[in-house]
Amino acid sequence: GAVVSQHPSWVICKSGTSVKIECRSLDFQATTMFWYRQFPKQSLMLMATSNEGSKATYEQGVEKDKFLINHASLTLSTLTVTSAHPEDSSFYICSALRGNNNSPLHFGNGTRLTVT
Amino acid sequence: DAKTTQPNSMESNEEEPVHLPCNHSTISGTDYIHWYRQLPSQGPEYVIHGLTSNVNNRMASLAIAEDRKSSTLILHRATLRDAAVYYCILRAGGSQGNLIFGKGTKLSVKP
Numbered sequence: 762g763a764v765v766s767q768h769p770s771w772v773i774c775k776s777g778t779s780v781k782i783e784c785r786s787l788d789f790q791a792t793t794m795f796w797y798r799q800f801p802k803q804s805l806m807l808m809a810t811s812n813e814g815s816k817a818t819y820e821q822g823v824e825k826d827k828f829l830i831n832h833a834s835l836t837l838s839t840l841t842v843t844s845a846h847p848e849d850s851s852f853y854i855c856s857a858l859r860g861n862n863n864s865p866l867h868f869g870n871g872t873r874l875t876v877t
Numbered sequence: 878d879a880k881t882t883q884p885n886s887m888e889s890n891e892e893e894p895v896h897l898p899c900n901h902s903t904i905s906g907t908d909y910i911h912w913y914r915q916l917p918s919q920g921p922e923y924v925i926h927g928l929t930s931n932v933n934n935r936m937a938s939l940a941i942a943e944d945r946k947s948s949t950l951i952l953h954r955a956t957l958r959d960a961a962v963y964y965c966i967l968r969a970g971g972s973q974g975n976l977i978f979g980k981g982t983k984l985s986v987k988p
Binding site for chain 2: 765767793795797804805806807852856858862863864865866867868869871873
């Protein structure tokens with residue numbers, strides 16, 4: 762089946778630094794990828810939609826200058842958390858759409874970010 | 878997106894069938910019913926999806942009510958590895974493809 766690889770699986774960084782998370786579709790091309798965030802004991806919250814070759818579309822309340830998304834190729838999208846603060850500590854999960862918009866989403870295994 | 882309602886939690890015994898219900902009374906004609914599950918500390922995993930007819934795959938079966946206002950995910954023989962949070966999600970046909978997650982049902986499986 763389709764595989765989405767997310768890296769790193771966990772990261773600890775100091776407050777004020779930036780962290781980049783990569784999301785790769787390993788065996789298919791993904792025109793569209795999605796980034797989610799999940800706080801402990803809560804459900805996934807959609808942060809943004811990443812389209813290859815164009816600017817990402819952010820959900821209401823998500824700061825685009827803080828969460829930079831780049832989708833430079835059909836197999837790679839990156840999320841950079843800039844000037845991270847402890848409240849940004851969360852589980853970040855990417856997903857990729859294979860096929861048309863009615864197709865299932867394929868998810869990465871998530872990145873646990875801890876900001877100290 | 879139309880909303881879904883699921884029980885917060887359910888328990889099952891190992892090797893017994895599990896029926897996970899989902900209500901979606903405001904579903905529209907073009908909404909697909911998707912089910913995903915999430916194991917602890919992992920990303921969600923696709924389980925099954927359907928539009929009107931019942932669906933079967935190697936993981937589960939999806940039974941959709943005739944009026945489409947509810948559906949049931951059926952795990953035919955629960956294993957300990959099936960313990961997860963199960964999400965029932967509606968996705969509009971022709972949408973940009975994103976999924977809006979609710980709270981889901983936390984399934985516990987007892988040995």
